[in-house]
Each structure stands twice: as structure tokens, then as C-alpha cells.
Amino acid sequence: MKNAIVCVDDESIILDSLGEQIANLFGDDFLYEFAENAQEGMEILEELSEEGISVLVIVSDWLMPGKKGDEFLIEVHKKFPNIVKVMLTGQADNQAVKNAQENANLFACIHKPWTAEQLETVIKEGISNINKK
Template sequence: MSKPVILCVDDERMVLDSLRTQLAAAFGDAYIYEGAEDADEALDVISELYDDESHVILIISDWLMPGIKGDELLIRIHKEYPNIIKIMLTGQADEVALDRAKKQANLHGCLSKPWLESDLLETIKSGLSKL
């Protein structure tokens, strides 16, 4: 069985690289760290991973992205994969979007950009503890 996957979704490559660096430093090789630059790519990555019998256990998604916004992405993911822990990372999400993600996607947490690494890791650890 392969390692569990943490998926990061953000339209800024620098943010994805930063997240993966922080996650790898904190959790080492306990997880596979995947990235996607938009919602469509994220949905494709999740589908491909499940086809390969790998499982996404946590997703960190930006809110403001081209095409589908983060709350809509997390709601879609929740409908098909309700056990994935969902965290939003954003500088621009509005309260309506956050409320919708909490109610319809079981959003675990929301962090503002720029984030503190300690806050990010604590939110991830608390989410993973629910598995």
C-alpha cells in the first residue's frame, strides 16, 4: 500500500513550492506531497491517485483561483470523498464562501495568507488527528 497523499492547490507556483517544502520539513517522508495549479487539475490528480490506489487524506486549497473557486472545489471533493480533511488557505475568501465551505464541505480550517508555518502545521495535525 502506498503512502497517504497531501494535496496542495494554488494557482501560484511559489505558494505550492513553499507549502511542499514546509510539509516535507515537518512530516518527512510519511506522506506524498502533490500539487495542482487549479481546481480541474486537482480533481484530475485525486482521480488518478485513487485509480492507482493511493489516497488523498488532506487537501489544502487556495480560495481565489481561475475558474472554480476553492469553496466550490472543496464542496465537489467532499461529495465524492467525504473523508478527506479540507483546509482553505487564502487572503481573499469572503465570509459567505467560508460559511458555505464549512457547511457543505466540512471545512476543517481556514488560514490567511501569508500564513505562519506553526499555524499551518497545527491545523494540519489537528485535521489528521481526526482520521
């Protein structure tokens, strides 16, 4: 069974960059899915779940139209508590990060601009945490 990593950001240039970096880091180990907003992100999570594909990590932007990243990750956590949740942000306020930590079991917050090393470390640590459960 395949595992997946999902990225959600309303800027396609960021999604492209994330996708490229993650694919370079992990190759064919995972399926990669991308969404441009929270609603699309949730639809992808539900579809993958129905197909029996396990989403290990979700990387979500904070500032998106419609629903902010902390609210989205809380929603994700309620339905899919085992997914490792990472917030990617250029401008999340501390309250939003705290909200996600307290209510969505936020694993990490990466600030834009990020490095491929940061991304790799966070994703690998997140996945190894799942494997310890």
C-alpha cells in the first residue's frame, strides 16, 4: 500500500517548489498530492482515505483564502488524527501557531522561505514519530 504526502498552499509557485523538493528528497517512496485551498485539501484527504492510501504528512500554508491553515489543520486532526501536521508560513501569528499546536497536534511550523534541509528534517522526523506509535 502506498503512503502519501499532501501539500496545501494557495500560491501555485510554492506548491511547485514544495512538490519538486519533496519528490527530489523521497523519490517514488510516496504519492504526492497538492491542493490550492483547505476545501480541496480535505477532499484529497477523503479520497485518498477511501482508496486505502495512508496520508502520513500534510504541509499546509497558513494564510489562504477561505480558511486559515490553523483552522484547516484542526479540521484535519478531527477526521485524521494520525496525520503529521506541518504549517508552512510567511506570516502566521503566534496565536495561530499556538491554536494549531493545542487543537491539531501541530508537529512543526516552517517559516518561508524554507530550505530543502528543513523540509526533509521535519518530514523525516514526523514519519519516524508515526512509526514509533
